[in-house]
Amino acid sequence: MYLLKANKIRCAFLASAAVIIQVLCLLQSTYAQQADSIRSRVILIGDAGEMDMQQDGVIGHAARQVLTGKTTVFYLGDNIYPRGMGLPGSKEEQETKDIIKSQYTPFRKLAAPVYFIPGNHDWDKSGPLGLAKIQRQDSFLKEQGDSLLSMIPANGCPGPVEIQLSKDLVVIAFDSEWWVYPYAKETAAGTCDCNTKEETIEKFKILLEKNKHKMIVLASHHPFQSYGSHGGYFSLKDHIFPLTALNKNLYVPLPVLGSLYPLLRTTFVNPEDKAHPLYTGMINRIDSVFAGFPNLIHVAGHDHGLQFIKNDQVQVVSGSGAKHSYVRKGKHALYASTLPGYVIIDQLKNNYVRFTYYAQTDGKFEQVFTFVKEFIPGF
Template sequence: MSYSTLFSVLLLCLVIGSCAWLCWRYWQERQYRRRPYVAPAVLDWLLHTPDPDTPPLHRVAVLGDPGAVATDGTDPILQLLSHWQHETGPDGTIIILGDNIYPTGLPAPEHPARAAAEQRFNALLAALGQYPGTIVLLSGNHDWNKGRPDGWEYLQRQEAYVREHLPRAHYLPMGGQPGPVSLQLAEGVLLIVLNTQWWVQTGARPPADAKEPFRQLQQLLEQNRHQRIVVAGHHPVYSNALHGGKFTAKQHVFPLTTVNKRAYVPLPLIGSLLPLYRKLVGAAEDMAHPRYRKMRRRLLRVLHQYPGIIYASGHDHNLQYFQKHGGHYLVSGSGSKTAFVQKGGSATFVHEHQGFFSLDFYAHGETWLRTLEPAANSSLQPAPEVFRLRLQPIHEVAPALVPVSAFK
């Protein structure tokens, strides 16, 4: 057999094998896409509920990526948030986890996209302004003009807009600083905010030592081990979705749909190179990217020391919950968009659906995670819960501190 014939046979086998794999993947995805996945270990979650006669001490809604909400009063997430506000009362906190304005944050007043950006942001701020409790906003990569060199200007413009239109809200950390910044939400419940975009941002940003925020975070966690702590940042540290390197079979055939959902340009075989690149090397917003990877590694070195910690993020447009090293890691980024999320792996729960998580803190020490999603019939009432879980309490054993050299 000649080399050319052998090459042709091998190429044909590669094509057939790739097609078979993609068909198998597509069939698998059809079985679970847009359906809630719950890990086998907690399939009995429906049997467990918090005490209905004991109201929470404090409730925290963590909602990410609401930057494309409808502006005509019909947005299902804003309606769901309104229901949560009414149910919760003043003893609660709403944390907006960044990507507050799509596609590129708040442009300059003379920019042609300014009017549309203001309209979307005003709808979100109006919904938040009705709530008498605590309101906290973070920034995401889209708020920094998708991480472009002039992103800091966009961030400062958005922060100033919030100070003007919703002055009682906390926009944290201020001025684009990396943080950490702490905020006491209730007795025994502490919020710590990180500006994770600072570590992956290109161009201008507030000057700071890249390692020092993690030292400060560790000090805060050590000083507040007696409290229940929520650490909030835009970027997830665990994810079964796009930014964690997970792609659909369709994205292997039509890779440009990862950038634009309407870009159906078929590139079989060659198209798999883009998902492979984003999984192994990564765009700036992906976990695989060197800057993101370094930030994630340093952050996890701290968080893994403190069992019971809750880390809440957005960025990926779905709902995910992971329990790792005794900590609780949330991705709550489906505030206005949804995108593929892969089931299984180390995830306890995932769902490709609009919604957000609520953390209910009780005075007797229990903390419950609830999944809130809008009803399909546009009712003001939420859909039945697809997942809830009593989170493990704070561990009593003192952690072994990581030495300063570990943050390199």
């Protein structure tokens, strides 16, 4: 009797194990089929320039999404908080080196190319040492002797720069902070292909003509559309606790005076906010180049959240690599969140692109939004 029961238990265990193996094989096969349908993968992480639990979680999860030989990583600016790369001999030099290493090391270990786009904090938080600090960040990356690790554009130049990811997918990156930076930004003669806004616009036209039969990802730090504070939208917290804009821990209630902060910010506009003439001028001039082009995707950071905005344009905002701030779900937002996270763009075999948003909810990262954009041939 004992042997009979033991055999039954053993048979039941083997049957259960067989089912588990079949399920695992099915999942592995499904994943392989999905990966095989992807021509190229782009991982977008913005505003990740602070080594904290949020940054560690975002980068760690994103690194697990790397498809060998198909994945390229773009950091969308504000790569080093609070004021960019420490200059040689400064007390913050080593710390800032460690911050940027923490971002590229996990992906380079997996052989994924990594590109850093400049943000306003990389330009000395739009301060007078901006050009020196952005050039130092660039030179530090070059010192690593890794051809698949770089800043784009390089040397404090405005760009634009093209990165060909596949036959039908190209990233065109430019330094949007260069457009709004209020201090001297002239580089040494012969350093940059473009030195004025007029030359930059002409280069955009050349790159559009060259790549007009492809899907173009236009990458910058500043978004062309946003429902966050840089886009002119503010939370109740901004009205009641305005000092948190200076320090996240300054929860001093100023319910009446606090409402002056959003008002003043929209009246006396900062160049980092979309309402400023330098910012809107950049948008208008670059938009005029790509007007009517259907296969364009804007990607940016700057506002510390995740947004997918779709009207006559597609705007991806992936800015919650290490920070979070107010974002609302505006009229054209199909998704908006302040959760830590990042975005993946997959080019599929039919040249459509699939956007997948991952965010941390209840302590774990989950897929929270997906959208597929068709490719329109014959432009």
